[in-house]
Amino acid sequence: MLSKPMIERPTPLTPGTAAVASPRVRAASLDDVAALAGVSSGTVSRALSRPEMISEATRQRVLEAANRIGYVPNGAARAMALRRTFTVGAVIPRFGTSSFPTMVQALEAELAERGYTLLLAAPGNKQNQTEMVRTLIARGVDALVLLGSRYPQEVIGLLRTQGTPFVRLWTQDDSLGPCVGFDEAQAAALVIDHLADLGHHEIGFIGGYTKNNERAEARLSGLTRAVARRGLVLREDATVETEYGFQEGFDAMEWIRSGGCPITAVVCGNDYLAAGALAALDQAGVSVPEQLSVASFNDNDFAPFLHPPLTTLHLPIKEMGELAARYLVSVLQNQNPQPIASLPMALKVRRSTGPRK
Structure with a gap:
């Protein structure tokens, strides 16, 4: 008769009993x-x-x-030997319903392909961007990416004093240093010229808050100039500033409709607002574009799949991130890159705009 094999069970630890550590596996070299x-x-x-x-x-x-x-x-040893960390910092506020994630993803992917890691800081409205820049420099980033042109002089001075290469996104103001962007005035003109050529005269606008947001401010300013150049009217009683989002676009369009303003077209500051506006019009039984045309900016992935498909200006959002990465890596590799030209745009005409009835 076979006897039952004896199984050794580990002795449970009791207070005061020391645990024996397992041998440490040598890391690959x-x-x-x-x-x-x-x-x-x-x-x-x-x-x-x-x-x-x-x-x-x-x-x-x-x-x-x-x-x-x-x-x-061993990243620390490598950084000490080369006096580089192979990291690039970026200060990019306002995520959520915006196009910044697309831009940042392109920036990160392009840097990774060249052996660099992106260290991202996303400050809120109350956070001090100057201190964030200082912190990123203290962390040893090799270069920095900033959004826009409105930074305190102390930030630019700090970067130059430390010898930290930097580039700014979504701006063409090169007075403070290199930048990657597009012409906001031209962007607005492409949208307004399209509506003017369709016979529209009185225009409404749903955009982001212009206070403390240079991109929203530039977009509204560009539209205002383009409207004046074509002899159109941008109706104040059909102009709404709000947060960027689907719900905000819906509510803004409801408010414009409740005022009874005789507009035949509405321009939205981005596709999220436009999607909300289209939903409000659909719910109210307003036919687009027969009764009201809607145009927008950005050309997000969902724009062709809205009801109706959205006419929107394709902005070089992904390209800005990619070019910024390539520019900084060129600087870090002492390749003396050439100044970056204004990036091209294209109006994607779809079924949300039509002739004025």
Whole structure:
């Protein structure tokens, strides 16, 4: 008769009993990667820090070996040796219903492809952006990305004193340094010219709050100038400033309709507002564009799928992030990049705009 095998069970720990630590597994080293990939340790180092110096085939072999044995470079040692952290900081306020996530994602992806990590700061309205810039510099970022042009002089002075390369997004004001953006006045003109050519004369507007928001301010200013140039009227009693969002666009359109203003077209500051406005018109039984045309800015992914599909200006949001990353990496690699030209835009004409009836 077979006897039941004895199973050793661990003795439970009692107060005062010391636990025996399991042996620590040695972390994979750079030499381990070199041995597995069949290259020198110097080649491994270059493949991970200066990939442009070696062939793509060798780089891939090194990366596959590193992934296979779970090698993670010592970032602190690397930073000390090269006097770089291979991180880029970005101060980008206001996420949520905006196009900033698209821009930041493009920035991060382009930096990652070149071996850099993005360190993002997203300050709220009450947070001190100057202190955030100071904190990012203290963290050792190699370069900085800022949004817009309105920064205290102390911020620009701090960046220049520290020798920190920087670039600003969504602006063409290069008086303070390099920037990546587009012409807001031209953007507004493309939308207004389209509506004017369709015969519209009295226009409404739903946009973001212009106070403390230079992008909303520039958009409204550009529209005002474009309307005047074409001899149209931007009705004050059909102009609403609000937060950017679906609900806000819905409520703003409801308010405009309740006033009975004789407008035939409405321009929205972004596609989120336009989507809410279209929903309000649909709910009220107002036919678009037969009774009211709606146009917008940004050309978000959902714009072609609204009811009706939205006429909107395609802005180079993704391109701004990509170009900013490429510019900064060029500066960090001492390549002396050329100034960045104004980025192109294109009006996407869809079924939310039509001739004035």
